[in-house]
Amino acid sequence: MELFTNAVLLTLLAIVTVAIARQRSLFGVVILSGIYSFLMASVLIVLDAVDVAMTEASVGAGISTVILLATLHLTKSIEYPKPRNTLLPLFVSVFVGAALVWGTIDLPAFGTADAPIHRHTTPRYISDAQDHRIAPNIVTAVLADYRSFDTMGETAVIFTGGIGVVLLLKGRRRRRPGKTAGEGMS
Amino acid sequence: MKHDVILRVGVKLLLPFILLFALYVHYHGDYGPGGGFQAGVISAGMIILYALVFGVDRAKRIAPEWLVERLVPAGVLIYASAGLPAMFAGKNYLDYTIYSHDPLHGHEWGVLLVETGVIVTVAATMTAIFYAFVDRGRSA
Structure with a gap:
């Protein structure tokens, strides 16, 4: 059951992340990041970190969404058009992502009790x-x-x-x- | 900004329960999940929800701007001064055991005191930031 819950939540998180990256309207981005925070709060509840989940739900999904909407009111709410040259950004993000994954290899396995x-x-x-x-x-x-x-x-x-x-x-x-x-x- | 009557009445009904939940999270932080930070954010959320539905001017009548901005440093001062009595009694700074003869009760009182500092600062900071953003949007 826990595996199923985790799989659903993490899939939804991935979907929301891709949707945020593809979204041009910043209003949509703010709402999607609120959804992301609620999903993250659910993940933290599954991990038994209720204190952090509470913080994530109230700060991430509640207050920062309102503050970001207020920011959109102060600025323009449309993102700049896509840059033509996407090769360098793609390389940088793939490189940084690969470096982060490479860094996690040395970490102790998830949930081990005898980690340092x-x-x-x-x-x-x-x-x-x-x-x-x-x-x-x-x-x-x-x-x-x-x-x-x-x-x-x-x-x-x-x-x-x-x-x-x-x-x-x-x-x-x-x-x-x-x-x-x-x-x-x- | 005139909203639907259902929204206004619904929010009015919700507000005391949000505040009650914030106080529960604050005072029950020793035993249940949560503490000063979460409680502060929830109580700031109550004011923000009120401001979203009824307008900032009416929210400022509940939580005046001058008070909110003075509470931001006041919380840090409450926290910092919670450790002073122990220092004057010859113990370490922020040693809670002087608050009661029973160590458990002393710790509970100490934690409650410093969490009060946290809730005051967090709630006031969140509300002050919200007010600052809204006022900037009006004057611009």
Whole structure:
């Protein structure tokens, strides 16, 4: 059953990816990327990563779709016409894809319990969590307890990113005071 | 922007449940999936949904822009200051065990405090970014 679910989800993901690449209208691309995020959230649920799935569904499919649609409102919503010479881009993407696949050959097999990443600190996290000294949801325990400093940095990153976007979009526009009008609004 | 009455009433009915779910995800993060980040995004999503259906001006009456922009750094400050009491008590920064005599309860309180910082920053940042995009679209 799990194999069947995975096969369906991954096939749909591949279809959506091809559709995004072939789509010229950026509005369609935004909607398709929202669908991609929902499919990805389903894949993450199958992988038992519910926390990540929740984030993917709310950020990837929810908020970023709305933000991207707002961006389309500010810019033009049609992609530039296809470049004539597709040979170089094709070569670059095939080369990079091949390099990535080649890189995965050395990785431990999917789902092996004795991969190095699962033997370093993870056993201690799990045994301590079972001793009930920390929050029973180990993901929360690792994020907010063991790696509290990292999460503080992450919060600061969100703060910095948000302030940056707000400054960029709301900062006083000194140059071209009249020219910005009518730039968007397609 | 006038929408269908079914859409408006439906969204109005949904909003409290979205907020309730966000608070559940936040406060239950110790035991169930989720935490401050997810809860922050969900509660920002509630404001964005309200703004999409009823207009940004009415959304800004619920979550005023000045408040949202002040909450963005406030969350980071809540997080950072959650570690200070432990420091003054002579323990490590962000050591949660000082919040209660029982270590488990101390950890729960500590996690709740820092997650409150996270939810405040994330919800405010998402809403502020949304407001910034919408306002730019209006003035342009």
